[in-house]
Amino acid sequence: MIEVTEVRAGYGDGPDILNGISLKAEPGRIVTILGPNGCGKSTLLKCIAGFVRPRAGHIRMSGEPVTDVPTYQKVRHHRVGFVPQTDNVFATMTVSENILLGGRLMQRLDRDRRFEALLAQYPSLAAKKNRRASALSGGERQLLSLARALISEPSILLLDEPSAGLSPRMMHDVFEAISEVRAGTVLPS
Numbered sequence: 001m002i003e004v005t006e007v008r009a010g011y012g013d014g015p016d017i018l019n020g021i022s023l024k025a026e027p028g029r030i031v032t033i034l035g036p037n038g039c040g041k042s043t044l045l046k047c048i049a050g051f052v053r054p055r056a057g058h059i060r061m062s063g064e065p066v067t068d069v070p071t072y073q074k075v076r077h078h079r080v081g082f083v084p085q086t087d088n089v090f091a092t093m094t095v096s097e098n099i100l101l102g103g104r105l106m107q108r109l110d111r112d113r114r115f116e117a118l119l120a121q122y123p124s125l126a127a128k129k130n131r132r133a134s135a136l137s138g139g140e141r142q143l144l145s146l147a148r149a150l151i152s153e154p155s156i157l158l159l160d161e162p163s164a165g166l167s168p169r170m171m172h173d174v175f176e177a178i179s180e181v182r183a184g185t186v187l188p189s
């Protein structure tokens, strides 16, 4: 469960981009944020993930206040996975290294099991696992970014423009992954 209450946020000493937005995402739900370019969708996701600190308002995860909790703690305690809209892979690292990075807080056995499962699930990534991410297409990078988020089996998956630039086949893979996460998201209420 994610609850955003009257959040205001912006960048540096610039104006508010978010002007008191509220939303609720119940467990097991897929919530989509729609709006024109530049309206603040990515900014809202960055607030929820912890990369941008709200100037006012509150964010809760599973009932706990997380407004000022840094990203790494949200990843650890609330199992948050985030797929950013841009700069979503580490270009000089290999495909495998990028995926494994998402599992750096996991037990080694679990991480290796998930890593193999993801390679089996996404043959297009497996075929290039030793290539640098800079050698991937835009759509492949997006899939890689998703795989990096999925390795830790997140309870909360934040996806910024998950289908932008993807072929129908890759879009199918991405939406399949989203519905798997949803099926696994059974939080006590």
Ligand SMILES: Nc1ncnc2c1ncn2[C@@H]1O[C@H](COP(=O)(O)OP(=O)(O)OP(=O)(O)O)[C@@H](O)[C@H]1O
Pocket (backbone or CB within 6 Å): 011, 014, 017, 035, 036, 037, 038, 039, 040, 041, 042, 043, 044, 085
């Ligand atoms: N790092 C930043 N520093 C300063 N301003 C920023 C920064 N990132 C975004 N902005 C500004 O915040 C506003 C909202 O941007 P944001 O990326 O949240 O929009 P968006 O709804 O995700 O747009 P799009 O549909 O194009 O992805 C824009 O006016 C943008 O110029």
Ligand SMILES: [Mg+2]
Pocket (backbone or CB within 6 Å): 041, 042, 043, 085, 160, 161
């Ligand atoms: Mg955006």
